[in-house]
Amino acid sequence: MSGERAKLDASAYLVLGMIRMGARSGYEIKRAVDSSLRFFWTISPAQIYPALALLTRVRLIEGKSEPTGKRRRQTFVITPAGKAALRKWLAQQAPIPFELRDLALVKLFFADALDLEDALALLNAVRKRSEARVAELRAIEPAAEARERKGDPFPLLTLQMGIVFHQAMLDACLQFEPRILAVSKRPAGTPGVDP
């Protein structure tokens, strides 16, 4: 049996993937994630640095000290074993559950408890949030398009997904506003877990 067979968690693979894409230090990984992957995954230094240590220990990445003047700096590169491990993880056929946790949608679900004005304000806030997110995503589109021109269309694909599904949420908000007004003669507060 060759090498340690520690099983890595999602954060470790994320770090490994970012190293492969060219992020060199922990700091760069944080920056890169914040400016691209952020929309469907986040990571904090408290996860990055232990992950880098672990990946180094199992020889999936290799680090060396590259200080800028007296400011210390560890840079890493992915090893052949690292590339293989990343590919294996990516190609794994196990179904990946889709998990969205969004308090705004929870609130909207319960919005029957609010009076019309507050309910519409909430709907508005949800719509505005998606509008803002679409704008943010559009702003980083040029970078993703440049990457596609270099032969990697996947960052653009994931970016597009972010855009289209926020656009879809936004459209749903617009579409429902009149329907909420339509039923607003209701006696507020009818129970109904099992309709």
Next chain:
Amino acid sequence: MSGERAKLDASAYLVLGMIRMGARSGYEIKRAVDSSLRFFWTISPAQIYPALALLTRVRLIEGKSEPTGKRRRQTFVITPAGKAALRKWLAQQAPIPFELRDLALVKLFFADALDLEDALALLNAVRKRSEARVAELRAIEPAAEARERKGDPFPLLTLQMGIVFHQAMLDACLQFEPRILAVSKRPAGTPGVDP
């Protein structure tokens, strides 16, 4: 100052909201969440029961023992203070960050590391997942429509959002398949965190 002013976490408000909607026991809350809210929030018994205890302590709900034969059962109702607390939380104007954590999109983001066949398989898996989710959501649509007819359109609204945004992801998969084929002459593995 009247009553305890414990600040509740999201799970506690979720439990409170479900009690208001007519779920009576911890068990019923679990069932109700699993069949409606599940698509944007989940909860486990290990969160529900402590939340029920807390909400009772601060008098936002009231419980009584209602055994079925010898099978014990605590049922709860929301108090006026509970309704007020729920409304206050729902109406709160604080911006709610949208946080999606989806490993499938992370994998897709990194899919450049895969050969064409595996990358397309991954794209396919993502598409199938959204198709399955749309089907699941369509299946519970009648219940949400019934609830709308009773004067509460919000469960249907949130359900529609789930449908449209999975539909949007699905469309993006379809749209990108040819584009991935188009760039597949690429020399795999070009780095590019900062393009």
Next chain:
DNA sequence: TTCTCCATGTAAGTAGTTACATGATTGG
């Protein structure tokens, strides 16, 4: 009788965030 559902609860573990500590470098 045995399986599934109803029903309540907890202990232990995992994952992740926040807040902090430390210190160098660059640009205004």
Next chain:
DNA sequence: CCAATCATGTAACTACTTACATGGAGAA
């Protein structure tokens, strides 16, 4: 010289899941 940024790291905390323990009721 001061603020922002580069850069690494940890301790404590919060949130959530998994696995388990317990046991009654109804149906096949």
